[in-house]
Amino acid sequence: MGKYKINFFHYSQSSILVNWPQSISIEISNDINTFSKALCNDEKVIELRKGYCSLLIQFDSQNISYNHFRVNLINIYKNLKEVNIVKPSVWEVPVCYHDSFSFDMKEYSKKNSLTKDEIIQLHSSKTYYLHMYGFLPGFMYLGGLDSKLHIPRKTIPNRRVLKGSVAVGGSQTGIYPSNSPGGWYVIGNTPIDLFDASNLNQPVAIPDSNYVKFKPISIEEYKLIKHEVEKSEYKFIKSELNG
Amino acid sequence: MVEILDSGYHITIQDRGRFGFSGYGVPFSGSMDHLSSSNANSILGNSINEPVFEIAMMGGKFLFTEEVDICISGAVFEIKLNNDSIFNNTIIRVQKGDVLNFGKALKGFRIYLAISGGFKSDLILKSRSYFENITLNSVVKKGDRFNLLRNKTKSNNFINYPELIFENIIEVSKGPEFNLINENDSKLLQEQFFTVSSNNRMGYFFENGLSSNNFSIITSPVIPGTIQLTPSGKMIALMNDGQVTGGYPRILQMNYNSISILSQKKQGDKIRFKLINLT
Numbered sequence: 001m002g003k004y005k006i007n008f009f010h011y012s013q014s015s016i017l018v019n020w021p022q023s024i025s026i027e028i029s030n031d032i033n034t035f036s037k038a039l040c041n042d043e044k045v046i047e048l049r050k051g052y053c054s055l056l057i058q059f060d061s062q063n064i065s066y067n068h069f070r071v072n073l074i075n076i077y078k079n080l081k082e083v084n085i086v087k088p089s090v091w092e093v094p095v096c097y098h099d100s101f102s103f104d105m106k107e108y109s110k111k112n113s114l115t116k117d118e119i120i121q122l123h124s125s126k127t128y129y130l131h132m133y134g135f136l137p138g139f140m141y142l143g144g145l146d147s148k149l150h151i152p153r154k155t156i157p158n159r160r161v162l163k164g165s166v167a168v169g170g171s172q173t174g175i176y177p178s179n180s181p182g183g184w185y186v187i188g189n190t191p192i193d194l195f196d197a198s199n200l201n202q203p204v205a206i207p208d209s210n211y212v213k214f215k216p217i218s219i220e221e222y223k224l225i226k227h228e229v230e231k232s233e234y235k236f237i238k239s240e241l242n243g
Numbered sequence: 244m245v246e247i248l249d250s251g252y253h254i255t256i257q258d259r260g261r262f263g264f265s266g267y268g269v270p271f272s273g274s275m276d277h278l279s280s281s282n283a284n285s286i287l288g289n290s291i292n293e294p295v296f297e298i299a300m301m302g303g304k305f306l307f308t309e310e311v312d313i314c315i316s317g318a319v320f321e322i323k324l325n326n327d328s329i330f331n332n333t334i335i336r337v338q339k340g341d342v343l344n345f346g347k348a349l350k351g352f353r354i355y356l357a358i359s360g361g362f363k364s365d366l367i368l369k370s371r372s373y374f375e376n377i378t379l380n381s382v383v384k385k386g387d388r389f390n391l392l393r394n395k396t397k398s399n400n401f402i403n404y405p406e407l408i409f410e411n412i413i414e415v416s417k418g419p420e421f422n423l424i425n426e427n428d429s430k431l432l433q434e435q436f437f438t439v440s441s442n443n444r445m446g447y448f449f450e451n452g453l454s455s456n457n458f459s460i461i462t463s464p465v466i467p468g469t470i471q472l473t474p475s476g477k478m479i480a481l482m483n484d485g486q487v488t489g490g491y492p493r494i495l496q497m498n499y500n501s502i503s504i505l506s507q508k509k510q511g512d513k514i515r516f517k518l519i520n521l522t
Contacts, residue, residue, distance in 0.1 A: 009419045010521045012496050015466060017419055022461055036266075049265045049464035049487050056464035058262075066521070133268040134462065134488030137376060141462065141488075177268075178376040195267070197367050197377045204267045 002077040003031055008070050014046070014061035016070060020053040024143060028053050029131045033209040038076050044069060050132040050208070052141070090127055090211040092237040093175070093190055095166050096222040101189035108168070108185040112151060119187060122146045124214040127241075128173065130206060138177030138195025138204050142212055145173045157183035164189045166214065188214075191226035192234060211241055244308045245362060247387045251302025251345060254383040255444070258294045261370035261377070265487045271467055272372035272483050275444060275506035276353050277499070278403040279317030282332060283357035286314045288396030294364055294371040296356040296383065300509070303345040305356070307337045311391055312359035316405065318351025318507055332405050334359075351409060351507035352442075360393040374484060411436075411514045413501045416521045418469065420460060420492035428453040432495075436513040437478070444484040447505055452477035458492045465489040468497035480505060 009017040018035075020028045032055050039045045039057065046058040059069050097120050099105070109116055128142035135141075145168065153169040161167065161182035166175050169184030176182060177195040194205045206212065215237075217225070228234040247254075257280065260273025274280035274297060281291040296303075298320070307313075312334050315322070322329060323344045329335050331354075337343065345354070364371045367378050375381040424432070431453060438450040455476045465471070469481045471491035480497065481489070482505075495516065497505065508514060 010416075011419065012416070012466065012468060013498055013521065017464070019419075024461060047263050047265055049466070051463035051488060052461045054463045056466065058466070132488070133266060134464075135268060135486055137264075137267060137269045139268050195376075200368065202267075203264065203269070203368065208266075 002035065002080045004028065006077060008073065010066055011056060015056055015058045016066065016073070018055045018057065018073065022053050024052045024131070026129050026143070029129070029143075030209060034080055035077060038080055039073075042072070042076070044072070049134075051134075052131055088210045088241055089238040090213050090241055091206045092213055092215050092239070094192065094217045094221065094225055095124065095188040095190050095214045096217050096219055097188040098219045098222070100219065101165070102187045104167075104185035105187050108151060108187060112149065114148065119149065120216055122149055123168075123173065123187065124216050126213075128212045130208050130210050130212055132208050133204060136177055136180055137197070140174055140194070140206065140208075140212065142173055145171055147171070149173070151185060153183040154185070157181050158186075161186060162189065164191065166190055189222070191222050192229055192236075205236065244391060245358065245389050246306040246308065247304070247383055247385055248306050248342065249302060249304035249344075250383050250385045250387075251298060251300075251304075253299040254303050255297050255373040255381070256294050256364050256383065257297045257372045258370055259292045260483065261368055261372055261374070264368050268487055269368065269377065270374065270484050270487055272370065272374045272377075272444075274355065275483050276317055276355070276408055276503040278408055278503040279353070279405070279507075280355040280357070282403055282405060283314045283316035283355040285400035285402055286316070286332060286334060287312055287357055287359040288398055288400070289357060289359065289361060289394075291400065293357065293361045293394075295358075298345055298354045298356060299348075299352060301345070301347045305343040307341045307343070308339060309391065310336065310338050311393075312336050313343070314357050314359075315354055316357075317354040317408065318348045320348050320354050321346030322354075332402075348509070352509045353506055358391060359396055360391060362389040362391050364389060407500065408503055408507045410504050411508075411512070412517050413505055413514050414498050414519050415470065415495040415501065415516050416498070416519055418493035418495050419463075420458070420472075421494050423456075423458050423492050424453060424472065424494060432516055433518055436515050439508045439510055439512045439514070441510060442482075442508070444482055446482050446485055447480040447508070449478050449480075460490060460492055462488050462490045463493070465493060466496075468499075468502050469493050470495035470497065482506070 011017040049056040128144045131141045165186045166188040167184035167186045257274040260271040440450040453476045
C-alpha cells in the first residue's frame, strides 16, 4: 500500500507526472523508488525521470490511453509492497581537498567564516542520501549537507569545472562527473569515475536511494587510486547503514 | 565511404534518440526536427531510426567515395552537388568523387542528410546520437570518415508534410506550474509574438517574456518541449539535449510537431503559442 496521497498530471502526449507531497525527504524518495521499481516490468512504461518529490513517466501512448494508464498507476501504487527493497549501503567516495584541486576553498572559507579544516571535517563527517540523478549524466542529487556549509550559488558560473570536482552550492553538495560549466564552489576532487557510458545495465557507479560518505585522502592516495581506476582495478568500499 | 572535408558551424549525428537512461541523468538527444529527419530517411526507404547528419545554420562539405543514393530534408540551404543545385525531399544519386557543399540556411535552421542503407557510427547506450561525454565526439570533425552500411531498404514509408516546419504557431499544453502565472501574463502568452534570441540543442531562448517573479519549485523532472519560466520572466524552451531535471516552473509543454517547428527557428524569428488540451 502506497503511503502518500499522490496526484497525477497529464504532462505531454506520452507522459504523466506523479506528484508526492512537495517536500524533500528520504521517506518520500524511498517511496518514489519503490513505486519506480514496481513499474520497471510494465511494458507500457518507456522510462522514468525522478525528482525529489515527483516522477515523470513516459508511456507507450500508441498502445494505451492516458486515462487507462493513469488507472493502472493508481492500482499499482495501491498494491505497493515494500518486500523487494534492497537494503541501502553507504558508499565511500575518496576526496582530495588539497589546494591543487580546491579552487574555491579560500573564497568559500572566507564567505562562511570557517577554516579549511572545519570545512573538511563538516563535509566528510556526514552521510548523504542519493535522492536521484539529474543535471548531467551521472550527477548525483545528494541530501544532508550541514547548514553551516550552505552558500548561495555563484552569480556568474565557471565556464569549465573539472571532472571529479566536489562542490557545494545552495544547500547541496555534489560531484561533477565530467567537465562542465557550473556555479558551485569547488572544494575538492575525487579520482573515481561515477559514470561509465559503456555499461548498459547500470552506467552509474552508485544506485540511487543509497548513501554516500566522503573520505578525505592525501594527494599521494589520490594518485594511487587514480592509477587503480585507470587500470579498472579500483573497488568501492561499501558499508551497511547503521541505525 | 563519406568523408567530412569541412565540418561547418555545427554538424552532429542523430537517430531518434537515447531512451531508457534519463534516470541516470542522460538526455534523449536525437534529431531536433524529427519530422524532417524521418522524411529524409523515409524517402530513401530507410528505417526512421537510421542515423542522419544534422547540419545547423551553415557550412559542411561531404565527399562521397562511392556511388549511393542520398536525401536531404528540413531547412532550405544554399547547397551544391559539385556545381549543380539540388533540392530537398527527393532521392539524389551521388557518384564516386562527388562533393556535397552546404552554404547558408536560407529558410529554417537545421537540415538533415540521410544516406540510403545508412552509415557506420558508434552505438552507445542504445543510440548513435552524439552527446558530450556519452559519445566519443560531440560534433562531426574535418577528416572524419564514415563507411556506408548499405542495409536493405524498403519502399517509401509515410512522409510528413514538409512545409509544416516553417509554420510559426507552436502548439502547447499547460505545464504543471501554469497556474502560477497571473491572468495578464496568461493572456500575453497566448496573444503575443515571442522572438528567438538564441538557440542550441539544449534549448531555445527568447528576447521578450512575461513579468518577473520569485517562483521556485523543488527540482523536478523535465523533458524536451518543456517551457520553463525564469525569475526574470524570460522563458527557456528545453530541447533534445536539455537537462533531465530543472528548478524553474514548467509553464508550458510543446507537442512533438511543435518541437520540430521550433527547431527550424533562428535568432530574430517570431513564434506564437497556441494553447491546446491534451486528449
